Amino acid sequence: MALLEVRNLRVGIGEKEILRGVDLTVNAGEVHAIMGPNGSGKSTFAQVLAGRGTFTVTDGQARYKGKDLLALKPEDRAREGLFLAFQYPVEIPGVSNAYFLKSALNAVRQHRGLEELDAMDFMSLVSEKAKLLSLDESFLKRSLNEGFSGGEKKRNEILQMAVLEPTLAVLDETDSGLDIDALRVVATGINAMRGPERAMVVVTHYQRILEYVAPDFVHVLFAGRLVKSGDKELARELERRGYSWIEEEFAAKTAGS
Amino acid sequence: MASKTEVQALTSQEYKHGFVTDIDEELAPKGLNEDIVRLISSKKAEPEWLLEWRLKAYRHWLTMKEPHWANVTYGPINYQGIHYYAAPRKQPKSLDEVDPEILAMYEKLGIPLEEREQLAGVAVDAVLDSVSVGTTFKDKLSELGIIFGSFSEAVQEHPDLVQKWLGSVVPYNDNFFAALNSAVFSDGSFAYIPPGVRCPMELSTYFRINAKDTGQFERTLIIADQGSFVSYLEGCTAPMRDENQLHAAVVELIALDDAQLKYSTIQNWYPGDKEGKGGIYNFVTKRGKCLGARSKISWTQVETGSAITWKYPSCILQGDDSQGEFYSVAVTNHRQQADTGTKMIHLGKRTRSTIISKGISAGRGQNTYRGQVRIHGSAVKSRNYSQCDSLLVGSECGAHTFPDIEVMSPTAQMEHEASTSKIGEDQLFYCQQRGLRPEDAVSMIVNGFCKQVFLNLPMEFAVEAQKLITVSLNLEGTVG
Numbered sequence: 108m109a110l111l112e113v114r115n116l117r118v119g120i121g122e123k124e125i126l127r128g129v130d131l132t133v134n135a136g137e138v139h140a141i142m143g144p145n146g147s148g149k150s151t152f153a154q155v156l157a158g159r160g161t162f163t164v165t166d167g168q169a170r171y172k173g174k175d176l177l178a179l180k181p182e183d184r185a186r187e188g189l190f191l192a193f194q195y196p197v198e199i200p201g202v203s204n205a206y207f208l209k210s211a212l213n214a215v216r217q218h219r220g221l222e223e224l225d226a227m228d229f230m231s232l233v234s235e236k237a238k239l240l241s242l243d244e245s246f247l248k249r250s251l252n253e254g255f256s257g258g259e260k261k262r263n264e265i266l267q268m269a270v271l272e273p274t275l276a277v278l279d280e281t282d283s284g285l286d287i288d289a290l291r292v293v294a295t296g297i298n299a300m301r302g303p304e305r306a307m308v309v310v311t312h313y314q315r316i317l318e319y320v321a322p323d324f325v326h327v328l329f330a331g332r333l334v335k336s337g338d339k340e341l342a343r344e345l346e347r348r349g350y351s352w353i354e355e356e357f358a359a360k361t362a363g364s
Numbered sequence: 365m366a367s368k369t370e371v372q373a374l375t376s377q378e379y380k381h382g383f384v385t386d387i388d389e390e391l392a393p394k395g396l397n398e399d400i401v402r403l404i405s406s407k408k409a410e411p412e413w414l415l416e417w418r419l420k421a422y423r424h425w426l427t428m429k430e431p432h433w434a435n436v437t438y439g440p441i442n443y444q445g446i447h448y449y450a451a452p453r454k455q456p457k458s459l460d461e462v463d464p465e466i467l468a469m470y471e472k473l474g475i476p477l478e479e480r481e482q483l484a485g486v487a488v489d490a491v492l493d494s495v496s497v498g499t500t501f502k503d504k505l506s507e508l509g510i511i512f513g514s515f516s517e518a519v520q521e522h523p524d525l526v527q528k529w530l531g532s533v534v535p536y537n538d539n540f541f542a543a544l545n546s547a548v549f550s551d552g553s554f555a556y557i558p559p560g561v562r563c564p565m566e567l568s569t570y571f572r573i574n575a576k577d578t579g580q581f582e583r584t585l586i587i588a589d590q591g592s593f594v595s596y597l598e599g600c601t602a603p604m605r606d607e608n609q610l611h612a613a614v615v616e617l618i619a620l621d622d623a624q625l626k627y628s629t630i631q632n633w634y635p636g637d638k639e640g641k642g643g644i645y646n647f648v649t650k651r652g653k654c655l656g657a658r659s660k661i662s663w664t665q666v667e668t669g670s671a672i673t674w675k676y677p678s679c680i681l682q683g684d685d686s687q688g689e690f691y692s693v694a695v696t697n698h699r700q701q702a703d704t705g706t707k708m709i710h711l712g713k714r715t716r717s718t719i720i721s722k723g724i725s726a727g728r729g730q731n732t733y734r735g736q737v738r739i740h741g742s743a744v745k746s747r748n749y750s751q752c753d754s755l756l757v758g759s760e761c762g763a764h765t766f767p768d769i770e771v772m773s774p775t776a777q778m779e780h781e782a783s784t785s786k787i788g789e790d791q792l793f794y795c796q797q798r799g800l801r802p803e804d805a806v807s808m809i810v811n812g813f814c815k816q817v818f819l820n821l822p823m824e825f826a827v828e829a830q831k832l833i834t835v836s837l838n839l840e841g842t843v844g
Contacts, residue, residue, distance in 0.1 A: 157797050161789065181796040190797075197794040201812030210808065211798035218799070250812070267798065 108173055110135045110306050111156075111275055116167035118148075118155050125151045127331035128167065133275070136303040140317055140342060141310045143328035144350040149310045150194055152328065153279040156308075157191040158184050171275065185211075186218035188274030192264040192281050198252040204263065205247040208233060212270055236269040240296045258289035265296040276300065277308045282316035294319030314346035329353050392449035398422060401547050404449050408516050411523055414530075421536035421546030428540045434703040435732040435764055436672050438645065441610055448548045448581070505565075509558040510594075512567055515583050518554035525556055529587055533616040533653045533680070541612040541674075542649040549583035549614065557592035557623070566822050568597040582613040588623035590656060597825060599630040611670075613648045621656030621683065626664070628821055629677075632832055633669035638727075640699025643671025650677035654686035654712075662689040663706065664820045666829045668836035671700060676734065678707035681715035681743070688717040691817040693829070695836045696729025696761070705735040705766075710743035710776075719750040722814050725761035726837050732764040739776040747777040755813050756786040757806065757837065807834045 111133040118126040125148045133139055143149050155162050156169070158181035169176040171189065179187065199207065213223040224232065234244055240262045252260050261281055268276055278297070282290055297320050301307070309320060317325070317339055325342045327335040329350070334357055335341065345353075392403055401422050405415040430441070505512050511522060519526050536546035557563055588594050611633070619625045627650075636643025646669075652661035663677040679688025690706035708717035723731040737748045754763030763784055771778060787809050795805030811818070811830050818826045 157793075159793055181793060182799055182801055185797050185799040193794065193797075195790075197788070197791050199791060199795075199809055199812055201815035202808055207795075207798070207808070210800060210804070211795075214799035214801075214804075271798070 109133060109170075110172065111176075111308075112170045113156075114168050116152075116155070116169060117165045118151060118162050119165055120151075120162050124165070125162070125331055126155070129328070129331070129333055131326070131333060133306045133308060135274075135306055137324065138301065138307045138309065138320065138322045140322035140325045140339075141308060141328055141333075142312065142314070142325060142342060142345055144354075145312065147328045148331050149312075149328050150279055153191060153194075153277045153308070153310045156184075156277055157181060157189060182214070185271075186215050188215075188272075190268050190271055190273030190276045192261075192268060192276065192278040194279040194281075194283065196252050196255075196260045196264055198250070198255075200250050200253050202251050203248055204251050205230070205233065207251045208247075208267055208270055211267070215271055233266075233270055236266055239269065239299060240266050241292050242266060257284040258286065261285055261293055262289070262296070265293055269296060269300060272300075272305075274304065275306050275308070277310065279310045280312065281309070282311055282313060290316060291319065314342040317342045327353055329357055391447045394447055395444040396422075396446070396448055396548065400448050404548055404550060407449065408519065410519055413527060414519060417531070417536060418547050421543050422548075424537045425540065425543035425547055428537075428543055430540050434674050435730070435734075435766075436674065436701040436703050438672050438701075441645070443544075446610060449550055505563070508561050508564070510561060510563055511554065511556040513554060515549070515552040515554045515585065518556075518585075522554075522556070525587065526554070526585065529585055529616070529618055531616075533618060533651045534614050534649050539649060541647040542614050545581045545583060545612050545614045545649070549581040552583040552585075552613070554584070555586045555594065555596065557588045557594045559590040559592060559620075561589075561592045563592070563594040566595050566597050568599070580609070580611040580613065582611075582615075584613070584615040585618075586616070586625060586627070587618045588620065588625040588659075590620045591622040592620075593624045595626040595628070595822060597628050597630075597822065599632070599825075599828070609644045611644055611646045611648070613650075615648070615650040615677075617650075617652035617661055619652065619654050619656060619659035619661050619683075619686070622658045623656060624660045624662075625652065626662045627652070627677070628825055629663075629665040629667070630825060630829055630832060631665065631667045631669050631673075632836070634671075635669050635698065635700045635836075636671040638698045640671055643700070644669065645672045646670035646675060647672075648675040650675065651680065651707075652678070652688070653680045654683050654688060654715075656686070657683040657712070658685045659683050660687040660689070662687075662691075662820070664689075664691040664817065665693070665704075666814075666817070666821070666832065667692070667694040667702060667704060668832050670702075673700075673702040673704055675704045676706055678709070679717065680709045680711065681717065681746075682711045683715075684712040685714045686712055687715065689820075690717075690719045690721070691820045692721045693724070693814045693817045693833070694722070694731055694733075695724045695833060696726070696731045697836055698727040698729060700727075700729045701732075702730070703732040703734055705733045707736040708738070708748060710737075710739040710746040710748070710773075713742070713744050713746070715743050715746045717746075717748045719748070719752070720816050721750075721752045722817055723752070723754045723763055724757065724810060724813065724833075724837070725754070725763050726757035728760045730762045730764070732766065734766045734768075736768040736770070737778065738770045739773050739778070741772045743773050743776065745775045746773060748779070750778075750780045752780075752782045753813070754782075754784040755810065756784070757810070806837065810834075810837060 109132045113129055113131040116126055116129040141149055151162060164177055209229045216223055242262055322339055325337050325339055326333045392400055401418050405418055534542050537543055555567055586596060617625050617627060633644040654661050661679050667673055681688050688708050694702045694704050696702045706719055719735060721733050723733055725731040733752045739746050752765050756763060765782055767780055769778060791809055792802055792805050810833055818829055821829055
């Protein structure tokens with residue numbers, strides 16, 4: 108059974124249709140990259156998987172671990188191991204990074220029938236993961252994302268992922284706004300998470316991150332559909348040629364049909 | 365949309381301290397006239413000077429008009445429809461004599477006196493309606509020369525102290541509600557900390573409005589003599605009622621040279637139902653005077669209750685190098701209205717003041733910060749820092765800020781920061797995506813918002829305050 112199966116997913120916001128029938132199958136252990144030009148619906152797809160209420164699913168279905176994903180509340184999807192690394196992580200003043208992450212971890216652990224971690228055990232776990240992302244401990248005491256640089260916010264997302272150990276991680280433009288050093292650190296964090304039980308969907312505009320996080324499959328999202336799939340060669344081709352040829356191909360196809 | 369409907373559902377839970385305890389009450393007839401003032405005074409066997417003071421206040425009150433400048437609306441108050449005196453019939457001399465029903469009521473509220481006594485090391489002067497029903501730790505405090513007890517007791521036992529300081533910070537003619545209080549105040553708390561003494565425990569009083577149609581007119585007076593330190597806690601809950609109940613308390617604080625006085629309040633009076641019916645009107649005058657050099661007065665308040673709140677704990681910074689602080693969290697939910705803030709009056713040289721105000725509005729609540737900072741010409745090199753933040757939960761509530769700054773000294777420094785934010789759908793979704801339930805997420809966001817204020821509360825109060833905020837926003841049950 109596939110970990111995630113999306114069939115003919117149609118999604119809109121208000122009157123506007125953004126996804127026009129997306130099909131995607133993700134198995135455990137696989138890394139899928141979803142690329143596409145701006146406004147093609149990449150972020151919408153990532154957020155809809157996580158259950159964002161701003162969007163309306165008008166048709167299609169999504170099964171995750173055999174369950175009807177779209178019927179689950181966002182927090183239940185998270186507890187079931189679906190993690191979204193946000194493109195724009197939000198700030199919560201006065202709530203420490205560590206306190207937030209501990210609450211999240213314990214919510215997830217409780218759901219999995221595990222005992223809650225106390226402050227000591229939590230700190231030793233999180234410090235170890237933080238080292239991997241070159242984050243020092245003072246970082247954990249700061250208010251969640253408040254006053255963080257762009258790079259710190261993205262590293263913090265990956266830190267949360269490392270601590271929460273999801274089954275399916277959806278990374279929404281995690282590479283955007285990162286300089287090359289930060290990108291390398293983030294990619295190291297992501298690669299450390301790869302494993303036979305875990306799948307990832309990497310949403311990105313640029314091919315750059317895929318040089319570090321080698322995908323098994325690359326899909327191109329255009330005009331609300333996955334119009335082309337391939338391996339990482341496809342990503343390189345997109346880097347070389349841009350997205351315009353996809354557009355032309357798509358136009359020719361729709362004209363022909 | 366997750367946010368709007370969910371937040372509304374979360375904020376529509378009911379007040380849980382609504383119950384009425386059946387205790388025999390001795391009531392004065394409804395209404396107010398000179399005879400009632402005399403009756404109150406004679407019930408308490410007060411000295412002549414105090415009766416005269418009350419009568420002066422009453423006569424002055426008759427010439428005053430109820431103020432309506434606050435950003436709140438309510439129906440007319442019938443001052444002749446209120447009982448101005450109510451007392452439990454049995455007057456206990458010790459805890460053993462306290463009416464078991466009253467003790468049971470404290471149990472219901474989760475504040476058993478005995479437990480507090482043993483576990484928390486808090487001396488509780490419990491005020492039920494108007495008369496003190498139990499005082500603890502008195503012996504221990506009196507060894508240090510600390511006087512702590514009911515106001516009436518202080519009038520009998522330390523009339524010189526009361527006469528010296530009563531009305532010295534809030535004069536009987538200060539404002540409409542203070543004048544009313546001065547005329548008819550029934551009881552309250554009194555504390556005096558002698559020179560150089562550090563009060564070894566938090567002094568605490570629990571107020572509770574209980575009698576039907578009974579106005580509450582508490583009078584509190586705390587004097588911290590030279591070089592002393594005291595921390596005083598005030599906390600309240602009230603039972604469910606259909607009529608609006610008026611509460612017009614006066615609190616006066618005095619700090620002499622090098623003294624430090626910290627006054628913390630948790631106020632959780634019945635706010636009325638979802639439509640605002642039956643809540644308590646809380647019109648309070650609280651003021652501290654830093655009379656001595658290098659003295660310090662610090663107000664911390666967590667206001668979650670009442671239908672209407674009109675309250676400005678203030679500091680008069682008279683002594684050179686004295687300091688005033690005001691830390692406030694005010695929550696309004698459903699139809700609650702709060703107009704609260706502070707006044708910092710700088711008179712002495714190099715005086716400093718800090719104002720941190722956090723207003724939270726939910727449901728259709730209206731929250732107003734009103735602050736005045738006045739730095740007089742005499743207050744050379746004085747400083748003020750003010751920060752007023754508002755948080756909106758949902759889209760039908762309101763936040764308002766009226767800062768008033770008057771600087772008459774060229775050497776003064778003033779800073780004022782203000783912000784308004786809303787618990788966004790994006791914040792909620794982010795927390796949910798990490799596995800948190802929306803109610804836990806809102807509670808976390810709100811407590812984060814209040815953190816700067818909670819840090820100034822004594823530890824056990826801070827925990828209580830966090831819970832209270834959660835309860836007030838009706839997020840209880842799933843948190844913890």
